Structure formats: C-alpha cells, structure tokens
Amino acid sequence: MPSNSQIDLTSIGFKKNYLYEILATTFSMDRNLIVPNTASMGVRLVEKKSMKIWPYPNTKTYKNIESSKFVVVNLINDVYLFALASLKGSNLSKHHGVLSEKEYNYYNLNLNNTYKDFAKRIITAESINLPYLKQSWAIIVCIATNINHVFREDDFGKFKLMEIDLTVICCQKFRESFKLYNRAENLALETVVLTTKLNLAILKKEEAFIKKIKTKIDENISAIKRFGKNLSALKVIEHIQEYIKGLET
Numbered sequence: 123m124p125s126n127s128q129i130d131l132t133s134i135g136f137k138k139n140y141l142y143e144i145l146a147t148t149f150s151m152d153r154n155l156i157v158p159n160t161a162s163m164g165v166r167l168v169e170k171k172s173m174k175i176w177p178y179p180n181t182k183t184y185k186n187i188e189s190s191k192f193v194v195v196n197l198i199n200d201v202y203l204f205a206l207a208s209l210k211g212s213n214l215s216k217h218h219g220v221l222s223e224k225e226y227n228y229y230n231l232n233l234n235n236t237y238k239d240f241a242k243r244i245i246t247a248e249s250i251n252l253p254y255l256k257q258s259w260a261i262i263v264c265i266a267t268n269i270n271h272v273f274r275e276d277d278f279g280k281f282k283l284m285e286i287d288l289t290v291i292c293c294q295k296f297r298e299s300f301k302l303y304n305r306a307e308n309l310a311l312e313t314v315v316l317t318t319k320l321n322l323a324i325l326k327k328e329e330a331f332i333k334k335i336k337t338k339i340d341e342n343i344s345a346i347k348r349f350g351k352n353l354s355a356l357k358v359i360e361h362i363q364e365y366i367k368g369l370e371t
C-alpha cells in the first residue's frame with residue numbers, strides 16, 4: 123500500500139477539476155459486521171489528495187458516510203455494474219438484483235496513528251477491512267472530513283445535495299485500464315441516469331416529465347440496440363426495463 127505522501131491519482135488518469143463517474147462503496151455496521159453498499163456517484167478531484175462527492179441526503183451512501191466516514195471509490199469498466207448500483211429495489215428479480223456480498227473483496231487498511239483516533243468510534247482494532255468491488259481495476263480509499271449542504275437546480279426545481287470533502291488515504295491499482303466507453307456504453311450510462319430521474323418524476327407524479335423521460339429512454343434503448351452487440355450495454359437495457367416495470371406495478 124503506498125503511503126500517503128506517495129499518492130498520485132494522476133497515475134490512474136485522474137485530472138484536477140474533472141468529474142468522474144465512479145461506484146462508491148460505503149458501509150454500515152450490523153452489530154460487529156460490516157454491511158457494504160455501493161452506488162453510482164460522481165466525484166471531482168479538487169487537490170492532489172482531496173476529492174468531493176455529492177450524494178442526495180436520502181441515499182444510503184450519504185447515511186453510511188455520515189455514520190462511518192469511510193468511502194472506497196471503485197474504478198470500474200463495466201457499465202452494467204453502474205446500472206446495478208443505481209437502479210435498486212426489492213421488485214427486481216434475483217437475476218437483476220443489487221450487488222451481492224460475493225461481489226466484494228476486502229482491503230486491509232492499517233489504522234496507524236493518523237487514522238486511529240478518527241476510526242476508534244467505529245472500530246477498536248489495529249486495522250479495518252474495507253469492502254470494495256472485485257471488478258475494480260483500481261480503488262481510492264478516502265475518509266469524509268467535512269459535510270455541507272448545497273442547493274442545485276434541474277428540471278424538477280431546486281433540490282438539496284450533500285457536499286462531502288474526501289481526504290484520500292491511499293490508492294491501489296490492481297491492473298491497467300485504458301478502457302474508453304464506446305457509444306453504446308456511454309448511452310447506456312446516460313440512460314441509467316435518466317431512469318433515476320424517471321423514478322423521481324414518478325414519485326412526484328410529474329406526468330408531463332414522466333412522458334418526456336420515457337420517450338427519451340425508449341429512443342436511447344433503440345439506439346443502443348442499433349449500435350450492435352455490446353453485451354454490457356444490452357444487459358444495462360434489460361436491467362432498466364425490468365426496473366421500470368417494477369416502478370409501474
């Protein structure tokens with residue numbers, strides 16, 4: 123594990139002020155057991171060792187960060203995992219369910235003096251096993267140091283986001299990745315974001331907006347199918363369709 127002073131996120135392609143779509147693994151505690159949770163989130167590298175993340179206050183990710191502070195940023199090539207980590211729900215079949223326990227490995231983080239005081243209310247041991255996704259090509263281990271709320275505006279009006287400062291503790295690259303998403307995968311990712319908005323529109327009973335988003339989702343799905351056989355993107359479509367069916371029943 124590289125020490126703090128050796129952390130160089132540019133070695134995994136991160137550039138200052140860019141926004142990256144990642145999967146954030148956080149955890150809650152059930153008695154002494156760590157219960158991992160992963161969600162698609164955007165992060166921005168602000169300084170060499172600091173990032174920001176903006177979860178909605180009602181997300182499990184935010185609640186976990188508030189209570190346990192650790193965040194593992196997973197860098198992932200497979201867009202299907204973004205769909206699984208965004209569109210969740212008990213109405214999805216097992217096949218399309220959320221990320222299960224077997225998708226995780228555990229990264230042993232030595233709680234040296236710097237983090238011991240910080241971590242002692244969560245864990246009293248010398249080290250902690252932080253969950254991360256096995257499919258990550260690299261992970262960035264962070265702790266939340268500051269939480270503020272900010273207001274943003276979109277088609278639904280003004281809404282609150284939690285703006286969280288993350289201090290990078292270490293970064294581990296498991297393998298090289300030069301992957302660039304192709305058109306089908308990019309569109310699949312965008313369609314997952316649209317589907318999370320559809321969920322919100324349905325909750326708010328915004329009929330005109332529901333119709334508009336559904337039309338866009340259908341157009342995107344047709345385009346992804348037209349682009350050809352991209353297995354990940356096609357699995358994303360299947361997941362989206364099953365998720366939407368669940369929203370409507």
Ligand SMILES: Cc1cc2nc3c(=O)[nH]c(=O)nc-3n(C[C@H](O)[C@H](O)[C@H](O)COP(=O)(O)O)c2cc1C
Nearest residue numbers: 143161162163164176177178181182183208314315
């Ligand atoms: C590419 C992408 C980026 C996303 N970025 C965010 C984000 O920055 N903040 C947020 O609250 N939700 C974001 N979402 C939506 C969450 O992933 C989604 O609401 C998820 O169900 C939250 O899960 P949780 O409650 O387990 O934290 C994003 C979704 C996608 C597909």
